[in-house]
Amino acid sequence: MIVILKENLSKKQVGEVLRQLSDLNLEIHNATLNDRNIVAISEFPHDFDIRRIKLLDGVQDVFEVREPYKLASRTWKKEPTTFDVKGITIGGNMINTIAGPCAVESEEQIFSIAKMLHQNGVKFIRGGAYKPRTSPYTFQGMAVEGLKLLRQAADQYNLRVVTEIIDLSVLDEVYEYADILQVGTRNMMNFYMLTELGNIDKPVMLKRGMSSKITEWLMSAEYILSGGNEKVILCERGIRTFDSSVRNTLDVAAFPIIKELSHLPVFSDPSHGTGLRHRVTPMALASIAAGADGLMIEVHNNPEQALSDGPQSLFPDQFVTMLEKIKPIAHVVGRTLDIEIPNTATAAK
Ligand code: PEP
Ligand code: MN
Numbered sequence: 001m002i003v004i005l006k007e008n009l010s011k012k013q014v015g016e017v018l019r020q021l022s023d024l025n026l027e028i029h030n031a032t033l034n035d036r037n038i039v040a041i042s043e044f045p046h047d048f049d050i051r052r053i054k055l056l057d058g059v060q061d062v063f064e065v066r067e068p069y070k071l072a073s074r075t076w077k078k079e080p081t082t083f084d085v086k087g088i089t090i091g092g093n094m095i096n097t098i099a100g101p102c103a104v105e106s107e108e109q110i111f112s113i114a115k116m117l118h119q120n121g122v123k124f125i126r127g128g129a130y131k132p133r134t135s136p137y138t139f140q141g142m143a144v145e146g147l148k149l150l151r152q153a154a155d156q157y158n159l160r161v162v163t164e165i166i167d168l169s170v171l172d173e174v175y176e177y178a179d180i181l182q183v184g185t186r187n188m189m190n191f192y193m194l195t196e197l198g199n200i201d202k203p204v205m206l207k208r209g210m211s212s213k214i215t216e217w218l219m220s221a222e223y224i225l226s227g228g229n230e231k232v233i234l235c236e237r238g239i240r241t242f243d244s245s246v247r248n249t250l251d252v253a254a255f256p257i258i259k260e261l262s263h264l265p266v267f268s269d270p271s272h273g274t275g276l277r278h279r280v281t282p283m284a285l286a287s288i289a290a291g292a293d294g295l296m297i298e299v300h301n302n303p304e305q306a307l308s309d310g311p312q313s314l315f316p317d318q319f320v321t322m323l324e325k326i327k328p329i330a331h332v333v334g335r336t337l338d339i340e341i342p343n344t345a346t347a348a349k
Helices: 011-023 107-119 144-156 168-177 191-197 214-226 254-261 277-289 316-332
Strands: 002-005 028-033 036-041 059-063 083-085 088-090 094-100 124-126 160-164 180-183 204-207 232-236 266-268 294-298
Touching: 002 011, 011 028, 011 036, 088 094, 094 107, 094 316, 107 124, 107 144, 107 316, 124 144, 144 160, 144 168, 160 168, 168 191, 180 191, 191 214, 204 214, 214 232, 214 254, 232 254, 254 266, 266 277, 277 294, 277 316, 294 316
Parallel strands: 094 124, 094 294, 124 160, 160 180, 180 204, 204 232, 232 266, 266 294
Antiparallel strands: 002 036, 002 059, 028 036, 083 088
């Protein structure tokens, strides 16, 4: 941390600031730079509130040089985090594909999509059973019935389940049926929930808050990691910007930035990150080229009749074409796909 003192302080005033900093039990190193007094503080506890320094008389500004998160940082752990989900590696050299409908809607729908995913070598199915919708008058999900159908379809087609936990009151149910628990954009700062998810032994996919800075996102990951759960996947799903021409702005720069700052795997959700299906494939390709470790894609057997997010859901044939396009991009960036597309693969009709 660097503390810049005000200009034209007397020696006595500078001495007084230094004394007050020492009284805060901080290790200080005094220096001058361009005739300004500055103080470098090398060691301070993670829970230290730097506003205590900003309030001191004689202090002009304070800059934090160290990241506020620890366990999520690359300084703490250099090697990329990898872990296994029922025989499939997440992170490292691997690129994973999670796909499925926005919401589980019926037995016929989820089994049809699961079959199509399986035929195309996909290993993870997604689908919300509890839907955090913007309007209370829209479809809110099938709840436990949806979780059961999702699990049955996944088991039949050898898929792993990724589904959202919208509230702690449904933790037991979601834990029972999910292989990866998804925290949605609206819950990224639900710190009580994140703390509880730090105590479970299943991976958590933490979506970026739609108005969150990367540092805040990593701080949320820190909540889960500090509870002892090291299986955290970050997921960029688009943020709010001034531009209304997209539903959300998929922050493709977040992928290299996360790689610089953290060891955690980071996935891309270009479905929520664009809001319209014809924009999904280009942004999926861009994400993999930019270093994303996986994709989360909304695909539906009948997008025009979907009960939620139909316009951003791919048709099965579009999904298959997207997978084919990802293959060479993954190859160029030296990554391995967790899907193996059989030659005979066809999209479910
Ligand atoms: C979802 O993936 O179903 C979802 C609701 O996403 P988000 O939280 O990113 O809006
Ligand atoms: Mn959706």
